[in-house]
């Protein structure tokens with residue numbers, strides 16, 4: 572240690588010089604201050620939350636005043652704001668972008684989808700929280716979060732950085748997280764109980780509906796009520812937009828006649844229902860998978876579909892997610 576008293580005296584003399592300013596701090600604090608005052612976020616968004624993020628960056632809220640300038644290249648960005656639903660397909664791209672960002676780098680998970688998958692948590696194509704892939708520093712709840720919430724999250728990150736406490740947060744270990752296949756699905760009663768017809772009369776009923784002028788088929792969809800599958804058909808009259816709906820409760824064979832001969836537009840809709848629910852449409856001209864690969868195992872929208880059984884790259888297993896993370 573030098574002569575502290577002398578040093579302070581020298582500083583005192585120095586401060587008397589016109590226009591002189593002296594600032595004493597630790598370099599770590601200086602760097603933290605510089606980092607938190609110049610967060611450069613990567614310019615990208617994933618879903619509806621990104622619209623709210625754009626509003627936050629616009630002139631009304633003006634994030635420039637916090638030293639934030641969005642960057643189009645991950646090489647120049649040190650903050651990733653994950654705003655929107657993270658699909659499995661995008662998950663790998665997000666991880667790549669994160670890897671390409673300059674360090675030190677931070678991540679804000681904005682909105683319930685990015686935090687936990689939200690409504691889509693159990694959907695086969697959605698990652699149940701971006702922290703399954705990359706470490707997250709701050710979580711901003713909301714669906715979507717308001718611009719004020721975004722700013723609050725950013726300021727929270729700034730505080731963490733200023734205090735030198737910006738250790739990235741990693742996912743909790745497996746034992747703390749319930750196995751996704753053990754979560755009981757709430758059983759719902761059938762909400763509609765009218766317009767049901769017998770499956771054997773479907774073709775005749777569709778012919779009758781078409782002869783009445785319902786020349787457009789809006790959709791065919793199915794619902795898994797666990798004890799049975801229910802098919803729903805909706806038809807419209809093009810001239811006055813009048814609609815009619817019919818429902819068919821299937822027996823355990825899960826087979827029904829195809830209506831493509833009457834409504835050609837049903838062709839791909841029946842394929843989609845087959846792909847997701849495994850319902851066999853007899854006499855369909857080409858009943859093949861339409862969204863999933865031909866060798867896909869199981870039908871993703873059935874309640875008893877096992878989340879972990881499907882194949883890469885569409886539904887990685889928990890272990891696959893973990894292996895991505897260890898590569899970071």
Ligand code: SF4
Nearest residue numbers: 619620655684714715
């Ligand atoms: S949290 Fe809500 S607003 Fe945000 S991406 Fe998900 S559904 Fe959209």
